[in-house]
Amino acid sequence: MTAPRVALFGYSDVGHACLSLLLERGVNVVAAYTHRDDPSERLWFPSLAALARDHRIAVREDADFREATEVSRLADLRPDLLLSCYYRRILPPPVLSIPPLGAFNLHGSLLPRYRGRAPVNWAVLNGEAATGATLHVMTDRADAGDIVDQEAVPIGPDDTAGEVQGRVTRAALLVLERQFPALLAGRAPRRPQDESLATRFGRRRPEDGAFAWTWTAAAIHDLVRAVSHPYPGAFTPLGADRLTLWRTRRIGRVGSAAPGAIVVREDRACVACGDGEWLELLDAQVNDEAPLRGAILAERLARRPAPTA
Numbered sequence: 001m002t003a004p005r006v007a008l009f010g011y012s013d014v015g016h017a018c019l020s021l022l023l024e025r026g027v028n029v030v031a032a033y034t035h036r037d038d039p040s041e042r043l044w045f046p047s048l049a050a051l052a053r054d055h056r057i058a059v060r061e062d063a064d065f066r067e068a069t070e071v072s073r074l075a076d077l078r079p080d081l082l083l084s085c086y087y088r089r090i091l092p093p094p095v096l097s098i099p100p101l102g103a104f105n106l107h108g109s110l111l112p113r114y115r116g117r118a119p120v121n122w123a124v125l126n127g128e129a130a131t132g133a134t135l136h137v138m139t140d141r142a143d144a145g146d147i148v149d150q151e152a153v154p155i156g157p158d159d160t161a162g163e164v165q166g167r168v169t170r171a172a173l174l175v176l177e178r179q180f181p182a183l184l185a186g187r188a189p190r191r192p193q194d195e196s197l198a199t200r201f202g203r204r205r206p207e208d209g210a211f212a213w214t215w216t217a218a219a220i221h222d223l224v225r226a227v228s229h230p231y232p233g234a235f236t237p238l239g240a241d242r243l244t245l246w247r248t249r250r251i252g253r254v255g256s257a258a259p260g261a262i263v264v265r266e267d268r269a270c271v272a273c274g275d276g277e278w279l280e281l282l283d284a285q286v287n288d289e290a291p292l293r294g295a296i297l298a299e300r301l302a303r304r305p306a307p308t309a
Helices: 012-024 048-054 068-076 119-125 161-185 217-227 294-302
Strands: 005-010 028-034 059-061 081-085 103-107 130-137 147-154 234-238 241-252 262-265 268-272 278-286
Touching (some): 005 012, 012 028, 012 048, 012 161, 081 161, 147 161, 161 217
Parallel strands (some): 005 081
Antiparallel strands (some): 234 241, 241 278
8 A cells, every 4th residue: 555645835934843853754745845945044943844845855946836837746746635734825716625534734833823933922912821843634724624632731821932932842743743654544533613713913023022111011021931942032122232031920919119220139120110010020131142041131231231121
């Protein structure tokens, strides 16, 4: 019996991890569709394209499926199954109809919540206590197809998006491995998404990390967590400079001061926020200088102008 032929569409950490899993299982991956790396984007994840080429898998970057020749190229590969793992483009119906076993996507949230881009970052930013990974049927609407399987992961109150993303990647692999035999057999379970529960969020950009000390401590803390390493960071003016925060801690109401006031308490840098709560700055940097922590950070900020609100 001929091994089922799989076309993989993927990018980022989840795409690379899923291709690694398929290779470990000896799956017949006939092509890897991915994106060219954006030179303006910090690449914190391994290259799916490089992994595919190392295993002599044909790689197609930024394929334009509005072109009939590109659709025909995929059809000529005769894939039995199509898997999408953090691929950044919506695939049109002519593509989704090619594989007889169907087309399925892995998404980094518990659908129908957090459809769209950067689902983990948005979940952390919004103070969610959990998220997860969802395997679902692909349609011409992003992240809207029937759910095959899901795996939840927790989000702690101080967890960063990078830490949560690692859990989501592991959850995605668990779901894929759990359901892969059913996908190959054409017997994957399906349940419709509840559209009344659906939420959707868009792409985040580096400039979206800007904040003001007039915000609540919770809002600032959650933004810091959402865009900390490996993402561009949360930032605000510090006099004529720029202060980027990588990690903070909420410490409640410890005094009365105007938003942005810096107080050094036992070698800890603390800043007043707009709701009267304070944040301790655990990891931060000024402009492009080296990150500072603890007593060194407190001493450095004590010698500078107070952050502006």
